[in-house]
Amino acid sequence: MAQVTIPAPSAARHRIRRAQNKAPLSNVLLLGFGAIFFLLPIYSIVQFSLQGTAGTGGLFHWYQTVFDDPVFRSSFWLSVQIALETVAASLILMVPTVFWVHLRLPGLRPVMDLVSVIPFVVPPIVLIVGLAPFLKDFSSWLFVRPEVLSLVYVVFALPFMYRALDAGLRAIDLKTLTEAAQSLGASIPRTLFRVVLPNLRAAIIGGSLLTVAIAMGEFTVASLMGFTTFAVYTYQIGVSTAYEGVALSFISFLLVWGAMLALYLLGRGGSGAAAVAIKE
Amino acid sequence: MATVELRGLRRTFGSVVALDHLDLDVNSGEFVALLGPSRCGNTTALRIVAGFEWPDSGEVLVDGHDVLGRPANKRNMGMVFQAYSLFPNMTAQQNVEFGLRVRKESREARAKRASELLELVGLASAMTRYPRQMSGGQQQRVALARSLAIQPSVLLLDEPLSALDAKVRVQLREEVRRIQQELGITTLYVTHDQEEALSISDRVAVMSERRVEQLGTPAQIYSGPRTAFVANFVGTMNKLEGTVVSTLDRTVRCGPLLLNIPDPSFNHAVGENVELFLRPEDVSLEMLSNGDAPAPGLIEGRVTSLTFLGPVTRVGLATDCGPLLADVSSAVALNLSADTVVAVKLDSASLRSIAT
Numbered sequence: 001m002a003q004v005t006i007p008a009p010s011a012a013r014h015r016i017r018r019a020q021n022k023a024p025l026s027n028v029l030l031l032g033f034g035a036i037f038f039l040l041p042i043y044s045i046v047q048f049s050l051q052g053t054a055g056t057g058g059l060f061h062w063y064q065t066v067f068d069d070p071v072f073r074s075s076f077w078l079s080v081q082i083a084l085e086t087v088a089a090s091l092i093l094m095v096p097t098v099f100w101v102h103l104r105l106p107g108l109r110p111v112m113d114l115v116s117v118i119p120f121v122v123p124p125i126v127l128i129v130g131l132a133p134f135l136k137d138f139s140s141w142l143f144v145r146p147e148v149l150s151l152v153y154v155v156f157a158l159p160f161m162y163r164a165l166d167a168g169l170r171a172i173d174l175k176t177l178t179e180a181a182q183s184l185g186a187s188i189p190r191t192l193f194r195v196v197l198p199n200l201r202a203a204i205i206g207g208s209l210l211t212v213a214i215a216m217g218e219f220t221v222a223s224l225m226g227f228t229t230f231a232v233y234t235y236q237i238g239v240s241t242a243y244e245g246v247a248l249s250f251i252s253f254l255l256v257w258g259a260m261l262a263l264y265l266l267g268r269g270g271s272g273a274a275a276v277a278i279k280e
Numbered sequence: 281m282a283t284v285e286l287r288g289l290r291r292t293f294g295s296v297v298a299l300d301h302l303d304l305d306v307n308s309g310e311f312v313a314l315l316g317p318s319r320c321g322n323t324t325a326l327r328i329v330a331g332f333e334w335p336d337s338g339e340v341l342v343d344g345h346d347v348l349g350r351p352a353n354k355r356n357m358g359m360v361f362q363a364y365s366l367f368p369n370m371t372a373q374q375n376v377e378f379g380l381r382v383r384k385e386s387r388e389a390r391a392k393r394a395s396e397l398l399e400l401v402g403l404a405s406a407m408t409r410y411p412r413q414m415s416g417g418q419q420q421r422v423a424l425a426r427s428l429a430i431q432p433s434v435l436l437l438d439e440p441l442s443a444l445d446a447k448v449r450v451q452l453r454e455e456v457r458r459i460q461q462e463l464g465i466t467t468l469y470v471t472h473d474q475e476e477a478l479s480i481s482d483r484v485a486v487m488s489e490r491r492v493e494q495l496g497t498p499a500q501i502y503s504g505p506r507t508a509f510v511a512n513f514v515g516t517m518n519k520l521e522g523t524v525v526s527t528l529d530r531t532v533r534c535g536p537l538l539l540n541i542p543d544p545s546f547n548h549a550v551g552e553n554v555e556l557f558l559r560p561e562d563v564s565l566e567m568l569s570n571g572d573a574p575a576p577g578l579i580e581g582r583v584t585s586l587t588f589l590g591p592v593t594r595v596g597l598a599t600d601c602g603p604l605l606a607d608v609s610s611a612v613a614l615n616l617s618a619d620t621v622v623a624v625k626l627d628s629a630s631l632r633s634i635a636t
Contacts, residue, residue: 184379
């Protein structure tokens with residue numbers, strides 16, 4: 001049967017569209033308030049970081065000063081290195097663990113949920129007081145090297161990495177996919193790498209970026225253990241030079257935004273169920 | 281092609297017995313359906329054959345060799361699952377090629393085989409589609425092609441059509457049967473749907489209480505149920521209760537009727553209570569004029585319900601033999617309404633007796 005549609009008159013159509021597009025005033029006000037709340041401090045930071053540059057030769061003098069400082073570069077790269085090591089250690093530890101718990105030991109999930117929130121409820125200062133003697137006994141060689149921070153940050157990042165992977169695995173029918181792969185001859189490691197991991201892409205990226213954010217921003221433990229990481233350097237600069245410290249804060253903002261953008265772009269390209277679940 | 285023998289399989293989950301000494305022989309190239317209600321153990325049996333469960337005792341022999349010592353990925357059995365099981369990160373072609381990639385087949389061989397199989401299941405044009413771009417029926421077709429790609433010795437299907445709508449189910453089950461016959465692959469098919477089991481299987485194993493209740497061809501199961509469970513579970517059955525009055529000519533009294541049971545396996549003593557089973561299509565109706573009594577050998581029945589089923593209408597009747605169902609032509613049923621009184625004729629040649 002042919003379908004007949006009667007076009008609405010043009011003016012009426014426009015009125016309907018305008019009415020549909022028109023947001024209620026309360027929403028606009030709420031959005032405006034939110035924008036002011038978040039953007040005003042950033043604007044103030046940018047404005048402040050561009051002041052005090054008279055006679056210095058450039059508007060971005062304090063940024064230039066930060067980038068020229070060898071301690072900035074060394075602390076930044078140290079933090080990046082620690083962050084990457086933390087991500088690698090977290091993934092190596094957590095992916096097989098969460099996979100196996102979901103597949104074979106689902107009864108342990110409540111225990112895992114509980115364990116994963118411990119770093120939330122125990123303050124970092126308490127954790128490091130307890131961890132430091134253990135790490136010193138574990139390896140005195142490692143204890144004096146910055147890599148030791150990765151081990152501590154794995155604990156701090158545990159809630160985020162666990163929850164991201166847990167959500168990713170809940171979004172796929174792990175048991176059926178694993179059994180399907182096995183029936184086709186695949187071993188468990190092959191199933192993990194070829195079937196499960198590609199479908200956890202968004203979850204892994206999300207967990208990794210949160211881990212990077214934690215590792216890049218952690219101050220207490222790094223400071224107590226005497227390492228000049230990016231966060232410690234930011235604090236030191238902020239104490240000594242206000243303009244430079246604020247410029248450094250804005251650089252930190254940009255790094256976080258860059259990480260979020262990477263999360264969005266990489267997650268958007270994901271073909272797995274987790275990616276779909278996240279999009280929905 | 282391979283034979284499959286299940287010998288005394290027993291499986292418990294804690295205190296729950298999932299399988300209780302299950303025995304079943306499947307011939308080479310045969311299609312056997314494991315039919316039963318929920319929790320009858322048919323899925324557990326299939327999963328033991330696949331290698332996803334292990335029995336507490338018993339044997340699974342494939343071509344005479346016990347396979348219980350082998351993990352699932354070494355058994356070379358294709359399996360199609362109830363849930364959609366295509367790998368979401370792979371296209372239809374990549375899914376079909378997965379098992380061949382595991383077996384380190386060349387790229388050309390993989391592509392050729394995937395193309396052949398997707399054509400076999402009618403999805404040659406969907407090779408580059410991801411699972412999320414396919415309907416449920418298409419996904420199950422690809423899953424079937426994927427399971428066949430590895431040239432399995434046995435094909436296992438665990439309710440593969442239960443998530444699909446009725447029309448697709450019928451189409452797909454016919455395709456499954458066609459492909460199975462074309463390839464001659466030994467197949468075990470788990471289903472709760474009796475129509476599905478009867479329509480596509482060489483033999484049906486009706487399962488109840490965690491073991492095989494009756495094994496036979498669809499016709500044997502339908503027309504010759506050996507137990508009350510099979511009679512009630514497969515198709516619709518009228519159940520009449522009667523008492524044996526003569527063993528010589530196998531006569532049973534049921535209400536006012538004396539019925540001769542044709543079943544040669546009838547082996548009951550005089551006075552014994554028996555259950556008689558009769559399909560609705562073996563009950564016929566004759567219209568009665570006002571006040572007329574039914575002819576000898578017929579009983580009076582009052583129409584209690586009419587259910588339109590397309591070509592036939594199922595008529596509910598209240599009789600002196602108890603409630604009965606009769607399937608009559610829908611054209612004939614137009615003359616019937618609630619409380620119409622009719623003469624009811626039971627086709628005694630189709631009566632089956634089972635001791636109570």
